[in-house]
Amino acid sequence: MESTFKEIGDRQSVLDLDPKSAVGGGVEDVYGEDRATEDQLVTPWTFSVASGYSLLRDPQYNKGLAFTEKERDAHYLRGLLPPIILSQQLQEKKLMQNIRQYQVPLQKYISLMELQERNERLFYKLLIDNVEELLPVVYTPTVGEACQKYGSIFKRPQGLYISLKEKGKILEVLKNWPERTIQAIVVTDGERILGLGDLGCQGMGIPVGKLSLYTALGGLRPSACLPITIDVGTNNEQLLKDEFYIGLRQRRATGKEYYELLHEFMSAVKQNYGEKVLIQFEDFANHNAFELLAKYRTTHLVFNDDIQGTASVVLAGVVAALKLVGGALAEQKFLFLGAGEAGTGIAELIALEISKQTKAPLEETRKKIWLVDSKGLIVSSRKDSLQNFKKPWAHEHEPVKDLLDAVKVIKPTILIGSSGVGKTFTKEVVEALSSCNDKPIIMALSNPTSQSECTAEEAYTWSKGRAIFASGSPFDPVEYNGKTYVPGQSNNAYIFPGFGLGLIISGAIRVHDEMLLAASEALASQVTKENFDKRLIYPPFSTIRKISAHIAANVAAKAYELGVATRLPRPKDLVKYAESCMYTPVYRNYR
Numbered sequence: 345m346e347s348t349f350k351e352i353g354d355r356q357s358v359l360d361l362d363p364k365s366a367v368g369g370g371v372e373d374v375y376g377e378d379r380a381t382e383d384q385l386v387t388p389w390t391f392s393v394a395s396g397y398s399l400l401r402d403p404q405y406n407k408g409l410a411f412t413e414k415e416r417d418a419h420y421l422r423g424l425l426p427p428i429i430l431s432q433q434l435q436e437k438k439l440m441q442n443i444r445q446y447q448v449p450l451q452k453y454i455s456l457m458e459l460q461e462r463n464e465r466l467f468y469k470l471l472i473d474n475v476e477e478l479l480p481v482v483y484t485p486t487v488g489e490a491c492q493k494y495g496s497i498f499k500r501p502q503g504l505y506i507s508l509k510e511k512g513k514i515l516e517v518l519k520n521w522p523e524r525t526i527q528a529i530v531v532t533d534g535e536r537i538l539g540l541g542d543l544g545c546q547g548m549g550i551p552v553g554k555l556s557l558y559t560a561l562g563g564l565r566p567s568a569c570l571p572i573t574i575d576v577g578t579n580n581e582q583l584l585k586d587e588f589y590i591g592l593r594q595r596r597a598t599g600k601e602y603y604e605l606l607h608e609f610m611s612a613v614k615q616n617y618g619e620k621v622l623i624q625f626e627d628f629a630n631h632n633a634f635e636l637l638a639k640y641r642t643t644h645l646v647f648n649d650d651i652q653g654t655a656s657v658v659l660a661g662v663v664a665a666l667k668l669v670g671g672a673l674a675e676q677k678f679l680f681l682g683a684g685e686a687g688t689g690i691a692e693l694i695a696l697e698i699s700k701q702t703k704a705p706l707e708e709t710r711k712k713i714w715l716v717d718s719k720g721l722i723v724s725s726r727k728d729s730l731q732n733f734k735k736p737w738a739h740e741h742e743p744v745k746d747l748l749d750a751v752k753v754i755k756p757t758i759l760i761g762s763s764g765v766g767k768t769f770t771k772e773v774v775e776a777l778s779s780c781n782d783k784p785i786i787m788a789l790s791n792p793t794s795q796s797e798c799t800a801e802e803a804y805t806w807s808k809g810r811a812i813f814a815s816g817s818p819f820d821p822v823e824y825n826g827k828t829y830v831p832g833q834s835n836n837a838y839i840f841p842g843f844g845l846g847l848i849i850s851g852a853i854r855v856h857d858e859m860l861l862a863a864s865e866a867l868a869s870q871v872t873k874e875n876f877d878k879r880l881i882y883p884p885f886s887t888i889r890k891i892s893a894h895i896a897a898n899v900a901a902k903a904y905e906l907g908v909a910t911r912l913p914r915p916k917d918l919v920k921y922a923e924s925c926m927y928t929p930v931y932r933n934y935r
């Protein structure tokens with residue numbers, strides 16, 4: 345960055361960023377051992393610029409109309425801005441007014457992405473201060489539509505694209521990224537974007553959105569986050585025919601070709617960024633997701649958000665819901681629609697937790713959990729034809745052809761939708777579930793909203809107001825029989841930002857399942873009496889940074905306990921430490 349500025353012109357100024365002006369006394373955007381590295385990179389909070397003009401065009405440093413008189417004098421900004429000076433607060437007010445004028449969610453998305461590319465601190469300030477309103481814009485459901493149209497709304501690359509063309513050169517490609525200190529990577533191959541299927545290279549919207557949440561909800565520095573899309577082609581015929589499609593125009597590479605590229609990628613990441621860089625696998629198709637996770641979890645700091653992040657958030661919701669409904673986890677009967685990453689991932693984590701609580705072997709606790717896939721209930725007679733990740737769930741039972749029949753014979757207390765297919769919790773299904781439960785727990789997890797197994801309104805109406813309901817994408821509160829019901833959002837966004845923060849502040853080098861249980865426990869413990877009184881099983885997103893600090897602390901504590909934390913000595917108060925490490929996007933003063 346420094347050299348770029350130096351090269352542009354002959355005039356130079358030194359931007360001296362005053363650490364005292366930042367909330368947290370200047371420790372805000374550095375973590376543990378990386379603190380030294382980061383300080384070296386910007387020592388002492390200084391970098392050179394050629395002109396105010398380039399300063400205004402650098403999203404990391406630009407403050408727009410918030411540059412002070414002194415800064416305008418010192419950094420060649422005179423005349424480049426209108427005379428007025430706005431506070432960050434007023435800038436926020438103006439932006440929110442603008443965004444609210446847009447009726448179409450995608451327009452809001454585009455304007456927020458433009459802000460991110462123009463003034464990063466203002467983007468994050470806005471997102472943090474208006475998280476409940478803006479989360480559905482930068483994240484599900486709108487991000488799904490953005491990916492579908494990414495080819496036409498794409499303006500500037502927001503992450504790294506690694507395609508088959510880069511085979512043999514991935515290390516060089518990583519070096520093209522301007523930031524050297526990377527702490528978190530979210531990577532997709534675009535094959536199963538939310539419940540929308542194969543969007544190929546246009547899946548980039550997902551790693552970009554997830555990493556925005558890493559910063560806004562979990563406090564990671566934006567510059568330490570790297571979104572990556574691996575492009576091995578797409579099997580989406582529509583995209584292949586689309587003249588504006590931005591990815592490789594070929595069908596997906598599979599088998600050896602696919603795994604060699606992925607292996608080169610994983611090795612290059614470790615070589616370039618070290619073993620403490622976190623790699624989050626996101627929205628891979630089932631057939632690769634399980635294999636990649638199994639292969640790399642013993643050599644890299646990785647987790648799969650759809651398998652493990654989702655599992656952790658759902659377990660937390662179930663534990664909280666049982667406080668409303670009564671009964672122990674081990675007494676519940678679970679039925680899933682969908683036996684892919686989310687379904688089997690959640691099922692396994694629940695079985696693990698029951699096993700931990702009751703000391704019963706995992707093979708026994710799994711028997712409380714039943715899964716339905718597109719061919720009906722997963723039962724032992726189907727075992728030979730099942731994919732490996734489904735086999736643990738093939739219990740002894742007569743074949744059952746569909747979800748409705750499965751609800752009738754299994755009589756679950758908790759129904760979980762993880763199929764990626766919308767409108768599958770029909771009136772009959774919800775009524776059958778409600779006929780055997782006073783307070784049926786329904787989780788319709790598939791995203792975006794169009795793929796939700798049912799809507800909040802349907803769940804409350806068909807259960808006659810008795811359901812405890814949560815969904816992957818947000819729904820507005822519902823009026824039913826004069827009462828207002830507020831649905832919960834059971835989305836891995838509650839977990840991954842704090843989870844990642846916990847891994848990073850402890851210098852963890854591996855992810856273990858116990859760490860996911862620790863995250864889940866921390867989230868469930870953040871549901872207050874006030875939330876329960878409203879029948880909420882998750883705390884509101886407005887308190888997410890506090891929640892993330894608690895999750896991070898619990899995860900870090902577990903990492904130390906398991907001996908996979910490398911940041912020594914262990915900070916005494918991990919919650920305080922996590923909070924002190926979080927990036928805050930308040931403007932800094934430039935001397």
Ligand SMILES: O=C([O-])CC(=O)C(=O)O
Nearest residue numbers: 484538539650791835836
């Ligand atoms: O992105 C989300 O909203 C949750 C998620 O991981 C998915 O649906 O794949």
Ligand SMILES: [Mg+2]
Nearest residue numbers: 626627649650
């Ligand atoms: Mg996902």
